[in-house]
Amino acid sequence: MALSTHIMPKPSDERLKPYTGPNKSCVFCFKAQGTDHLSEDVDELLHGKFYKLEKIITHYFCLLLSSGIAQNGDDNEGILGFLPKDITKELTRSRYLRCTYCKQTGATIECCARRCKKIFHMPCGTKRGSIHHYFSNFQSFCPDHRPPPVLKPKGIQRKEKGGRNTTKCVMCLEEVVMIRNKDVIQAPCCGHCSWFHRLCVQVDYYFIFLENRLSILM
Numbered sequence: 001m002a003l004s005t006h007i008m009p010k011p012s013d014e015r016l017k018p019y020t021g022p023n024k025s026c027v028f029c030f031k032a033q034g035t036d037h038l039s040e041d042v043d044e045l046l047h048g049k050f051y052k053l054e055k056i057i058t059h060y061f062c063l064l065l066s067s068g069i070a071q072n073g074d075d076n077e078g079i080l081g082f083l084p085k086d087i088t089k090e091l092t093r094s095r096y097l098r099c100t101y102c103k104q105t106g107a108t109i110e111c112c113a114r115r116c117k118k119i120f121h122m123p124c125g126t127k128r129g130s131i132h133h134y135f136s137n138f139q140s141f142c143p144d145h146r147p148p149p150v151l152k153p154k155g156i157q158r159k160e161k162g163g164r165n166t167t168k169c170v171m172c173l174e175e176v177v178m179i180r181n182k183d184v185i186q187a188p189c190c191g192h193c194s195w196f197h198r199l200c201v202q203v204d205y206y207f208i209f210l211e212n213r214l215s216i217l218m
């Protein structure tokens, strides 16, 4: 019996790598009108890196935050778990969805506030100060409903031996000390459910985004 020469790649190698080629036009937000021309760095920070699969080219966050799409694949399938057929379905859904801000179709990001009917292209939102959660249930908040920054975190907390306040990390549910340092970060918008271990947040540009937000708010 011949031994197979096939070598299983490590999961991290299997994952689709960001797309760096030409014609970076996102299938979700290319119709957005009147958005600022951003440098590649800023665009990536706000809207995510580009990924390409088959004919689909998308900003990662435009995909991740689209309200009508589910991540049905494993991390190494499709674009970070989003399968081409589901992406196509979401694009079809958005064909008649008009952006609250630029009035063009193709809007997929819905505000999560109750009774808010705002729906927008990601760049139309970020330009106006929308807030997005890149964790748990991937909520988006339109500029009218963005949660106020929480400067005094509230919620279930208790004193550690050293007298420091702790709460649970949103990602791993282990204890996290509520002091921002190089190992701990806080989302500026949602109180006790906003503290993370830095290592627990997988998407590294999310940190930069958060820190950007924090420096704006503090």
Ligand SMILES: [Zn+2]
Binding pocket: 026, 027, 028, 029, 030, 047, 058, 059, 062, 122
């Ligand atoms: Zn986009």
Ligand SMILES: [Zn+2]
Binding pocket: 031, 032, 033, 099, 100, 101, 102, 103, 104, 107, 120, 121, 124
């Ligand atoms: Zn728009």
Ligand SMILES: [Zn+2]
Binding pocket: 111, 112, 113, 116, 117, 118, 141, 142, 143, 144, 145
């Ligand atoms: Zn809203």
Ligand SMILES: [Zn+2]
Binding pocket: 169, 170, 171, 172, 173, 174, 196, 197, 200
């Ligand atoms: Zn954690």
Ligand SMILES: [Zn+2]
Binding pocket: 133, 147, 187, 188, 189, 190, 191, 194
């Ligand atoms: Zn929040």
